[in-house]
Amino acid sequence: MSRAERHRLTSLHDVELATLAASGDRQAFGELVRRHGSAVRALLRRIGATATEADDLAQDAFISAFESIAEFRGEGTFASWVKKIAARAHARRYQRDRRLRMRIEAAEPEDVGHSADPSGRMDLDEALKSLAEAERLCVSLCYGAGLSHTEAAEALNLPLGTVKSHVKRGLDKLKTRLAPDGDTLEGRRGSG
Incomplete structure (x- = not known):
């Protein structure tokens, strides 16, 4: 990506980047990941994910976000939208792991x-x-x-x-x- 293209992307609002990403612009989506990736990982760590799990879940959340980017309407912030996706992914993993743990032992x-x-x-x-x-x-x-x-x-x-x-x-x-x-x-x- 050229310096001019990078500068253009960094100057755009998240909603504009999401619109570009919805039309297939992967670089625009990459800018959204760059902007919000650490905040998503921090949230996942705060809700109990290990560093490795947070990285994996954040990656999964951004893949899901990319696949459903057309659903983002800009009614809230992109950061909130992708954090909800990540939190739900963590919740699903938590439920799966919880069921597995319950089968192995009843933990206090x-x-x-x-x-x-x-x-x-x-x-x-x-x-x-x-x-x-x-x-x-x-x-x-x-x-x-x-x-x-x-x-x-x-x-x-x-x-x-x-x-x-x-x-x-x-x-x-x-x-x-x-x-x-x-x-x-x-x-x-x-x-x-």
């Missing part, structure tokens, strides 16, 4: 203790790791990937009430873990 979620940095703050990623797998997945899909509770329930093939319960329990645990010792987030908001 690990109880990970508080792991704070020396200043007493806790990293959100570390706090998410302390949640049960289902809670982490539901919270991350709803808040990290922007899926509604209904969309998350469909992606996970779980009842809506179950997803809502996992999200509520997960958020409650995160509030407790991320609050300074002896303090709650609600208490700090009210006293300020």
Whole structure:
């Protein structure tokens, strides 16, 4: 690709790139991957994928996005659209792996203790790791990937009430873990 062509692509909006990609322009789609690939992988890592899984799932998500690029209408951001595709792919893999694990053994979620940095703050990623797998997945899909509770329930093939319960329990645990010792987030908001 020439320098002028590269400059032209980098100056286009995501919707324009998606339109070009829908007409078969692979370089335009490549620019979308370049712009949003790391954010998609970061989301997948946050919802529990290993680095290798995140790379694989991101690649699968972008392939799916390319195959269905004509469906992207620009009503939301391209980043949100492809993140939803990636989150759903992770959810499908999670469900498949979960069924396999259940066949092998009935596993209890690990109880990970508080792991704070020396200043007493806790990293959100570390706090998410302390949640049960289902809670982490539901919270991350709803808040990290922007899926509604209904969309998350469909992606996970779980009842809506179950997803809502996992999200509520997960958020409650995160509030407790991320609050300074002896303090709650609600208490700090009210006293300020």
